[in-house]
Structures are given as C-alpha cells and as structure tokens.
Amino acid sequence: MNRARLGHVAIALGLVVAVVVQLAPFYIALTTSLKAPTELTSQWLLPQQGVYWQNFRIAIEDGGILRAIGNSAIVTVVSTVAVCLLGALAAYPLARRRSTLNRLVLGGIVALIMIPPLSILVPLYSLLTDLGGTNTYWGAVVAMVVTQLPLSVFLYTAFMRELPVAIEEAAAVDGANLLQMLFRIVFPMLKPVTATVAILTSVAVWNEYALSVFLLRDPEVRTIAPTISTFLASQGNSLGAAAAAALISVAPVLLAYLVLQRYFIKGMVAGAER
Amino acid sequence: MSGVDEAVRPRAAAETAPRRTLRGRTGGNPLATRRVNLLYLPALALFAVFTVYPLVQGVLLSLTDWNGFSRDSDFVGLANYARLITDAAFHTSLGNTLVYGVGSTLLQQVAGLALALALDRPLRGRALARAIIYLPVLVSPVVMGAMYYLLFSYNYGGLNDVVVALGGERVAWLSDSGAAVAIIVAVNSAQFVGISMVIYLAGLQTIPAEFHEAAMLDGAGYWRRFADISLPLLQPAFAASVVLNLIGGLKLFDVIDVLTGGGPGYSTSSVSTLISTAYFDNRSAGYASAIGIVLFLLIAVATLVVDALLRRRRLGAP
Numbered sequence: 001m002n003r004a005r006l007g008h009v010a011i012a013l014g015l016v017v018a019v020v021v022q023l024a025p026f027y028i029a030l031t032t033s034l035k036a037p038t039e040l041t042s043q044w045l046l047p048q049q050g051v052y053w054q055n056f057r058i059a060i061e062d063g064g065i066l067r068a069i070g071n072s073a074i075v076t077v078v079s080t081v082a083v084c085l086l087g088a089l090a091a092y093p094l095a096r097r098r099s100t101l102n103r104l105v106l107g108g109i110v111a112l113i114m115i116p117p118l119s120i121l122v123p124l125y126s127l128l129t130d131l132g133g134t135n136t137y138w139g140a141v142v143a144m145v146v147t148q149l150p151l152s153v154f155l156y157t158a159f160m161r162e163l164p165v166a167i168e169e170a171a172a173v174d175g176a177n178l179l180q181m182l183f184r185i186v187f188p189m190l191k192p193v194t195a196t197v198a199i200l201t202s203v204a205v206w207n208e209y210a211l212s213v214f215l216l217r218d219p220e221v222r223t224i225a226p227t228i229s230t231f232l233a234s235q236g237n238s239l240g241a242a243a244a245a246a247l248i249s250v251a252p253v254l255l256a257y258l259v260l261q262r263y264f265i266k267g268m269v270a271g272a273e274r
Numbered sequence: 275m276s277g278v279d280e281a282v283r284p285r286a287a288a289e290t291a292p293r294r295t296l297r298g299r300t301g302g303n304p305l306a307t308r309r310v311n312l313l314y315l316p317a318l319a320l321f322a323v324f325t326v327y328p329l330v331q332g333v334l335l336s337l338t339d340w341n342g343f344s345r346d347s348d349f350v351g352l353a354n355y356a357r358l359i360t361d362a363a364f365h366t367s368l369g370n371t372l373v374y375g376v377g378s379t380l381l382q383q384v385a386g387l388a389l390a391l392a393l394d395r396p397l398r399g400r401a402l403a404r405a406i407i408y409l410p411v412l413v414s415p416v417v418m419g420a421m422y423y424l425l426f427s428y429n430y431g432g433l434n435d436v437v438v439a440l441g442g443e444r445v446a447w448l449s450d451s452g453a454a455v456a457i458i459v460a461v462n463s464a465q466f467v468g469i470s471m472v473i474y475l476a477g478l479q480t481i482p483a484e485f486h487e488a489a490m491l492d493g494a495g496y497w498r499r500f501a502d503i504s505l506p507l508l509q510p511a512f513a514a515s516v517v518l519n520l521i522g523g524l525k526l527f528d529v530i531d532v533l534t535g536g537g538p539g540y541s542t543s544s545v546s547t548l549i550s551t552a553y554f555d556n557r558s559a560g561y562a563s564a565i566g567i568v569l570f571l572l573i574a575v576a577t578l579v580v581d582a583l584l585r586r587r588r589l590g591a592p
Contacts (some may be wrong), residue, residue, distance in 0.1 A: 011392045016521065018404050020388060025421035028432045032424050042439065043424065044433035070505060090314035105314060112325055116525040118546040119566035122559050123331035124324065146324040149317055152414055171453050178310065207414035209528040213543070214554070225416040229532050232420045239423075240432055247421045253412050261405060264412065268469060269476045272514050 023116070032243035052240065059231070059245035064219050068227035071216075074137055076205045079144040081112035083201045084194055086188060087152030094153070095160035096168075106157060112150040117143075117210045119133055125214055135218040143215055144205045152197045154246060155271065160186070161194035180210070199260075206253070224249045279435050311541045322592030327572075335563035342559035345400065354564035361538040367548040373460065374530075374544055375523035375576070381463040383512070386470025388425055391500070393471070394478045394510060404475075408468035415465060419532030423448075426533070453532050458542060462529055464524060470515045477511030513584035520580060524573050545569045 028043050035041070036052035059065050094106045124143065125134070133139025163186075171181045209225035216222045222230075228249055233241045257264060323514050338355050340347035358364050364583045380573040410418055434444045448454045481504060489499045527546035530536055536543035536551060543551070546566060553562035 011395075012397065015361075015392050015397070016390070016404050018385075019403050022407050022410060024432070025410075025418060028424045029421040032430075040430075042275070042435040043430065044435060073360060086317045086320070086491060090317035093313050097308075104312070109317070112321060112485060114521075114570075114577055115325065115329065116546065116569055116573055118525065118527060118549045119570040119573075120328040120332055121549060122563045122566060123328035124463065124530070125553075126342075126559075127324070127328060127331070142320070142324055146320050149320065153314075153317060179523045182313075188307070203412055207412075207415045207416075209414065209531070213531075214325050225414045225528070228414070228420055229416050232423065232532065239427065243424055246417050249417055250413055254409075257405075257412055258411065265408060265472050268411070269472050272473050272518050273470060 002204065005087050007094040026247075029243040029246050031238055033241075035240055035246055037238045037240055055240040055244040056248065059248055060240040062230055063231040064227060065224075065231075065248045067219070068222055068224045069249065072206055073143060073252075074197045075140050075212075076202050077201075078137070078197055079141050079148065079205045080202045082141065082145050082255055083148045083152045084197055087149055087197060088190055088194070089182075090149075090153045091156030091160055092182060092186065093155045095163075098166070106153075109153050112168045113154070117147055117160065121211065121214065124211070128215060134215050137221060140212055140215055140221070140223070143211050144208060147211070148201045148204055151202065155193055156190065159190065161187055167205055177265045193270075195263055195271045196267040200271045203264075221230075234268055283372060304578070314465065332563045332566050336562045339558075340560045340563075341557045342553055342562075343557075347560065353437040354561045355568075357561060358564065358568065361402055363543065363548060364545075366540045366546050367536075367543040370455055370542060371524055371526070371544045371546075371572070374526045375520050376460060377459040378419070378466075378523035379465045379516055379519040381459065382467050382470045385463065385467045385557040386515060387508075390458050390474030390478055390525050391504075394475060404471070407471060411468040415462075415528035416532050419461065419529045421521050422457075422529075423533055426457060435443075445537060448534050449538055451538065453474050454542045458526070458530055458533060461527060461533070462523065465529075466519065473515045473518075474508060477508045479505050509584075513581075516584065517577060517580055520576060521573060524576060525569070545572070 020168075031046055033055050034053075036049065036050050036054070039047060039049045039052070041048050081107050094102050128134050128139045128143070131139075133142065140169045167185055168181055169190075176184070190244055207225060208223070209229070212223050213226040213229065216226060219227070228242075228245055231245050235242045316385065337349060337351060339350045339353075350404050379439040389407060393400055397403075424430070428434065428444060428446050428449070431447070437443070437445055445453075447457060485507075487500055489503060492504070525546055526544050527550075530542060530544055530547050531550075536544040536547040540548070540551075546569065549562050549565050549569065552558045552565060
C-alpha cells in the first residue's frame with residue numbers, strides 16, 4: 001500500500017516536471033516580452049520595473065507580425081480547401097476502381113510522401129521563379145498543396161474503401177450522374193476523415209518554414225514562420241520584441257487549440273497511424 | 275491453339291475467373307467506369323509539374339555546375355557526387371543528421387511512452403497535463419526555436435541566469451558544437467514528444483481491461499503486466515511513432531536554422547541546412563541538387579527499412 005502510494009507521488013512529480021519543461025519557453029518569452037531592453041533582471045522574474053508594452057508595438061509595426069498572420073491565414077485556408085477537395089476527388093477512383101493502373105497511381109502518390117521539401121528546393125525554386133510564382137500567394141499555395149496532397153489522397157482512399165458501396169449503387173440506379181453522386185452522397189460521408197486531413201494540413205501549412213522562407217522573401221506576402229526568423233535575426237540582442245512577436249504568433253494557434261483540442265489530438269493520431 | 279497452351283490455360287482461367295466476378299474492377303459499382311479516373315487528373319497534373327518534374331530536374335542539375343542564377347552551366351558528370359565523398363562539411367552534416375534522427379527518435383519513444391503510461395491512469399489534472407505537453411506540437415518549430423533561443427542565449431538566456439545565480443560562469447550553449455547538437459535534439463524532442471505520447475495513449479486505450487484483470491488474478495505485478503501485455507500490444511503504435519519521429523529528425527531544418535544557423539562553421543548543420551547554404555550562400559546549385567538527391571535517398575531507404583523491420587515484427591506479435 002505504502003509502495004503504491006510512493007509510486008503515485010513519483011508519477012505525479014514526473015508529470016509536473018514535464019509540464020514545467022514544456023511551459024518554460026512560453027514563460028521565458030512572456031517575461032522577456034514584458035521587459036524594457038534596459039531591464040536586465042533574470043529571465044525567470046516578471047518585470048520589476050513596470051510592464052513595457054513597446055515590445056508588442058515594435059513587433060507589430062517593425063516586425064509586421066499582424067500582416068504575417070494575415071498572410072498565413074490566406075495561404076493556410078486556400079491550401080487546406082484545395083488539399084481536401086483535390087484529395088477527396090482523387091481518392092474516389094483509387095478507392096472504387098481497383099485496376100492495375102490505379103494501384104500504380106496510388107503507390108506513386110504514396111511514395112511522394114517521402115520526398116523531403118528541401119531535396120527539391122533548387123529546381124522548385126527556379127521553376128517558380130520562371131513562372132513568376134516566387135513572392136506570390138499562389139506560388140506558396142502550390143508548393144504547400146503538392147507537399148500536403150499525397151497524405152490527403154492516401155487518407156481519403158483508405159477511408160473510402162471502408163465505406164459500403166451499396167448506397168452509391170442505389171444512387172446510380174436512381175439515375176444520379178457522377179458529380180451528383182460525389183457531392184450529394186459520397187462527400188457528406190467523409191466528414192471524419194476531412195476533419196483529420198484539414199487539421200493535419202492546416203497545422204503543417206500554418207507552421208511551414210523550409211520552403212516558404214525561400215519562396216516568400218517579400219515582407220508583403222511573407223507568412224509567420226519566415227517573418228519570425230527574419231525578425232529574430234534582425235533584433236540582435238534586443239530580444240523583447242522578438243519574444244513579443246513569437247507570443248503574438250502563438251495566440252491564434254492557442255485559440256484554435258482551446259476550441260478544437262479533441263479534434264486536434266484525434267486528427268493527429270489518425271494521421272500518424274496510417 | 276497449341277496443346278501446351280491448352281494445358282496451361284484451364285488452370286489460369288480457374289484462378290482468375292472467380293476473382294473477376296467476385297471483386298471485379300468496379301467493385302460492383304456501375305459508376306466506377308474508366309471515366310471516373312478523370313477525377314485524379316488534377317492532382318496528378320499538379321504532382322507532375324511541381325513534384326516529379328522538379329525531382330527529375332534535380333537529378334539533371336546535380337550533374338552540372340550551375341550556380342543558381344546564370345543562363346548557362348556545364349555538364350560535369352558525377353563530379354558533384356564525388357565532391358560529397360571528400361567534403362568535410364557534408365560529412366559533419368550527415369553525421370549530425372543521423373544524430374538528430376536517431377537521437378530524437380530514441381528520446382521521444384522513451385519520454386513519450388513514459389508520459390503515456392503516467393497519463394493512462396486516473397489522476398487529477400490529467401487532461402490539462404496532456405494538453406500542455408502536447409501544445410508545442412501545434413506551434414511552428416521556428417517559433418519554438420525562437421523561444422528556446424531566449425533560454426539558451428549567452429548574454430540574456432534564462433539558463434545562464436540560473437548558472438550565474440548559482441555562482442558559475444556563463445556557458446556558450448549554442449556556440450559549443452557538442453552542446454548545441456544535444457540542445458537541438460532535446461528541443462526537437464520536447465516539441466514533438468506530444469505526438470508519441472498521444473499515439474501511445476491511443477494504443478494503450480485499445481488494450482482490453484480484461485487482459486490486465488486476468489493477469490492480476492494470476493498475481494502478475496505492474497511491470498510484469500507492462501512487459502507481457504502492454505508492450506507487445508503497443509507494437510503498431512511503436513511502429514507509427516518511430517517512423518514519424520525518424521523522418522522528422524532526418525529532415526530537420528527549421529529549429530537548426532533558428533537556433534544556430536548550422537554554425538559555428540558547419541558543426542550543427544544538417545543535410546537539409548547544408549542544401550540551403552550550398553544553394554543560396556555558396557552559389558552552388560548543382561552541388562545543392564546533388565545533396566538534395568542524397569537526402570531523398572537517405573530518407574527513402576530509412577523509411578523503407580524501418581517500416582519493413584517493424585511491420586515484420588508486427589505480424590509476429592500476438
């Protein structure tokens with residue numbers, strides 16, 4: 001009995017340590033963002049010489065963080081809608097028409113998941129430069145869609161294969177054409193997998209850096225991750241504004257997480273156990 | 275028809291005929307005709323132009339000395355690949371990449387499984403702890419890197435504040451290559467340990483309680499039940515988590531770029547950061563393409579090998 005109790009306490013302590021470790025960077029960012037550059041008290045202390053809100057003003061005005069959030073929102077929403085729609089459309093024949101050709105097509109698309117974005121950086125960057133796609137929303141959206149779409153096609157195909165064919169057969173007998181059947185019968189049944197795909201895609205695109213840092217150099221269209229890294233590098237040793245910028249950029253994610261927490265974790269697990 | 279043909283054909287027909295009628299090509303769906311394949315053409319067109327063409331182009335560029343901006347370049351054969359063999363920066367980057375990949379994977383399995391086991395029991399504040407440990411997964415690695423920079427910075431870092439308060443000398447955490455590599459592994463693992471944790475939690479929840487109850491009746495203690503029931507049944511979760519962490523670690527870029535920029539020198543560089551350095555800083559697009567192809571092969575081989583190993587063991591699991 002006593003030993004079990006001891007174990008219980010040890011586990012609770014371990015969890016407290018894990019929680020503290022995970023919160024430490026957020027806490028340090030908070031204290032740093034609230035201090036004037038002249039206040040050199042320990043990072044672990046809250047501001048001792050009054051709260052200095054200027055850091056947030058600098059992050060917004062010089063760092064362009066709000067504009068970056070807007071840019072990320074545009075690129076994320078458009079990419080996510082495209083990845084869901086193109087993924088569901090492409091998955092239908094792959095799930096329902098099992099020919100040798102379609103097995104090859106699915107295998108090829110799944111193989112694309114393994115391509116790391118950096119390995120096609122050079123040719124993709126020069127291709128988009130030739131097409132006038134660098135420093136544009138559409139260029140970034142195309143890059144995001146082609147990197148996220150393979151997983152989407154795979155998840156939709158796996159899900160559709162589990163759906164009974166009988167309903168579609170009945171619809172066909174009733175004279176529905178292909179598009180009517182897709183939009184009225186098949187797509188409404190895809191809500192669970194669409195939630196998974198939408199969460200995986202929007203988190204990945206919102207946070208994307210490896211390609212967007214090169215494709216979006218113009219501050220007018222730059223998304224959050226490249227904006228933060230550029231701003232951090234430009235701030236040298238005055239870290240308060242950089243910390244403020246990081247915190248502002250976390251706010252929308254935190255809000256979405258608070259509202260949709262269950263879906264986030266479920267969606268991520270479903271995506272990982274593919 | 276020759277006699278040989280007739281001798282072979284009946285068997286082949288017997289094997290294929292029932293399959294045709296049972297499964298058929300359309301799965302019995304009258305709308306799944308060949309025309310339905312049109313639906314994947316938009317996706318295939320995008321992949322052809324923006325993934326496959328760049329991949330092929332990357333192979334071709336890797337055989338040239340293109341500098342990334344001029345109109346012309348020369349064919350140099352496998353010279354770029356030969357350069358990899360002697361390039362010390364590449365050797366360091368490849369070694370670091372393996373440390374990032376394997377180190378993060380190990381750390382995340384141990385920590386992720388421990389956290390999952392701790393959270394798989396009734397405990398006050400369990401949901402909150404799970405939510406907080408998972409939170410960094412959703413934050414951009416660049417933003418997490420920027421916040422961790424505030425912790426490890428030499429002059430203003432939170433960690434050196436503690437060192438100084440304890441009477442020590444400031445430590446150059448991010449300029450010491452050994453420490454910086456370890457910090458990058460730790461930061462990457464802390465950020466994504468939540469994924470492993472929730473995968474293992476989901477795995478633990480699929481194990482029927484009766485298994486544990488029956489074992490307890492037989493007098494099996496906690497660790498015995500963990501080793502003989504939970505661990506084998508977590509094999510699919512283990513496979514999913516390892517593959518995900520390994521790929522993430524092997525293509526690590528964001529955190530390194532923000533924390534150290536691959537420096538000092540190339541001492542914390544990964545294969546991914548080396549590609550961007552070679553292309554944009556050193557103006558060697560041909561060489562950068564060759565490194566890109568190597569990175570692709572590295573990840574493809576690692577994924578296929580690990581997947582094959584874990585899948586085979588999964589079949590053998592009870």
